[in-house]
Amino acid sequence: MPRASTQNACPALRRLPTRPSRMVQAVVSRLLPLLFRSQGLELSHREAAEGLARAFAAQQSGACNLLIAFRHPSTRDPVVMADLFWNQVPLAARRLKLQLPRPIQLRFLYDRGIPIWAGPVIGWLLQRSGGIAIHRGRLDRPALAQARGALAQGRYPLVVAPEGATNNLSGEMAPLEPGVAQLAFWAAEDLEKANDERPLEVLPIGIHYSWRHPNWIALQARLASLERHLGINCTDAGPDNPETTSRDRLIQIGMNLLKALEQLERLTPDPAQTFIERVEVYRLHGLAKAEAHFGLRAVGNLQERCRRIEQAAWDRIYRESVDQLPPLQRSLADWEAREADLQLTRMRLVEHFTSVSGHYISDRANFDRFAEMLLLVEEAIGWIEDKPWKGQPSLGPERVELRLGRALPVRPRLSQYRSNRREAMQLFMQDLEQALVAMMPDASRETATETGEL
Template identity: 85%
Template sequence: MPRASTHTARPALRRLPTRPSRMVQAVVSRLLPLLFRSQGLEIRYRNAAEGLARAFAEQQSGGCNLLIAFRHPSTRDPVVLADLFWNRVPQAARRLKLPLPRPIQLRFLYDRGIPIWAGQVIGWLLQRSGGIAIHRGRLDRPALAQARAALTQGHYPLVVAPEGATNNLSGEMAPLEPGVAQLAFWAAEDLEKANDVRPLEVLPIGIDYSWRQHNWDAIDARLTALESHLGISGADADPENPEGSRRDRLIQIGMNLLKALEQLERLKPDPDQTFGERIGAYRLHGLAKAEGHFALRAVGNLQERCRRIEQAAWDRIYREGVDQLSPLERSLADWEAREADLQLTRMRLVEHFTSVSGHYISDRPDFDRFAEMLLLVEEAIGWIEDKPWKGQPSLGPQRVELRLGRALPVRTRLNQYRRNRRETMHLFMQDLDQALAALMPDASRTSTTEARRS
């Protein structure tokens, strides 16, 4: 498991300003197609480019304000979306002869922690691409106020990921965070107070990754490598049921890994529990230990609890006035920072198992789902051993498909929001959840099948 990376308390994290640069945007937009070609990534924009071209033309003419909510299955999403917004949408607008008086610029929310683990260069690019840094584990009023103002003014569309973080699964969506609805209704109220009649719409975008070729031999070879690494005797393949054999092998690998973690945490699992139930118990145990250390209440879903733990750790690692502490106080602050970092490591380990389950493959045992789950397990093992796992042979190049969903109006719900804010936000998030789910690959395949039957 990685050693604590923090040994001393550090100065408080400063707020990262938004410093958009058209020059940086122009350079990045030219480099993106080269990046995708080098990675073998094929991008299919479906209806997204044309639909967004119409929406941006309306927005730039002052006809509406836009909040774009996208599915977030991969860390590649930002560059794929950047290519969509900066390259494909202007091209579609020219084809459709739609006026775009200004180059497309955006404002988007990103986690303040990204520059910490991704590096200063990524942080610099995020700032100059229109990013608004937000602390997700606390009520970050300045960041929310900036996002609210951007959405109300309507000069730039606001882009958010309602899931809050990646889950690395194209076929399963993480719980949506209610902050999206709150921002939308705040902005709608601000427009009403300013007698601004522009409609406010939320546009959902679905993102789906898949492999261009289904190389099952590569899957089998990587399963064998994992079994050898963990000292597992690989089961003989069943030619009558190859999907079931691979699923059983992957679950056995996951179970072996889980047993080691349970021993580390002195957990005594119920032998009658399923693999999924044992993973769930391990997650809750890890979160509870970290929450106990920071005296946090165990409320909310898994993602919300992880964000609060992360913020509590940062509050002890990045401290105001750390340079003014006496030698004794500084030593104690360093001690507290090291302990906080260890709890943060425990939470990160739980995060690596957030999406690991047995049902994801059982529900639909196709190549894409199996490959995604295999990559999650490999990544978890590499992270625990503090040595990235180099899975070989390659699973091959990928493709990504983007789909634009139906717009969700916000201002028509304002009266209902004033009567019962909590219920209205809940209903709006349900509608957004359904709109994003309808853009997922399973939903699209189902609708196509039903259309053919009809």
């Protein structure tokens, strides 16, 4: 994930309003096929598009309200989903002779930090595509109220990624955040209070990336490049066992990366610890160090702790009335902003590196998983060295498959929600998690845990 290097304190972040534009949406929808063609990305979505066409036809006729929850393995997911909604669903509706009285418009939640690292143009496009910017590290009441209102009103489907952020792994899912369940129950309550009898349904969408033609030669060449960069003796891949050789080489590269990070953090590993245990120690140390800097309590899961660190860093980088500070106070604010940026970088690296381990590539030794782990390692090195890693040669063209799961009705769960909110939300999230996992073609049927065993 790209990041900005902060040298000075900046004016406070302002709320980004939602300013949907049909013209912008029309232009973007026409450009998306060209983008995919240039990237060699093949989309497979016929059944998902037809299922969504039926759902949108019902929603636009006033028969139901929709909350769409999609897997989020890649930063490319937003453009893939946009093509599905804006291009493929209307085509499917025409094939099925379904009436869509209005062009498909959506409301979706996105992280307020995206325009910071992706740039103002991306922020502008998100606003004009129906995006609702939300601060993930704090209770963002205005954004939640806007999303809740949109879902209850029902004119536009609300789209969310329950994982909260990408994990860059198509074969395993990160823990789901409870916000999607809370929004669903809030909106269901609002519908009841308004005597609105429309059902509220949650539609799960699975997204799975793979390489169309496994290129073991390119994979081995990039592994060799990493080994040279890290000073590891290269291992020649045997023609008969590229899976075993690639797995061993990736694990060795991960070990060398971990050793470098342990040296950076002055950590002395226990020789009896496994690789996974050492990753856990490194992760907890990095989070604790950032939390101590900001005076935060170490509570919650990995996602919650990372989001609080992120928000604390932003509070020191983006300040109210920073331009009105006296010179000395302004210099101190700049100093504090630089230190906050370093802690934010530490958190990002911890968050990213926990995906690098042997578990993911040992459970199912196939080209796709090796390639995903290779990209994670290259990106981690780019983070450490503060410059993008240019992986060559190309691993080849990719395919993305989209699947639509069974709709989860919300209103029948309201009585349970009123009697025991925590239990009702947990059960709902378990059902949603199962629906998303079931759509992963080669998933190990296990979700990521807080041990870092990805």
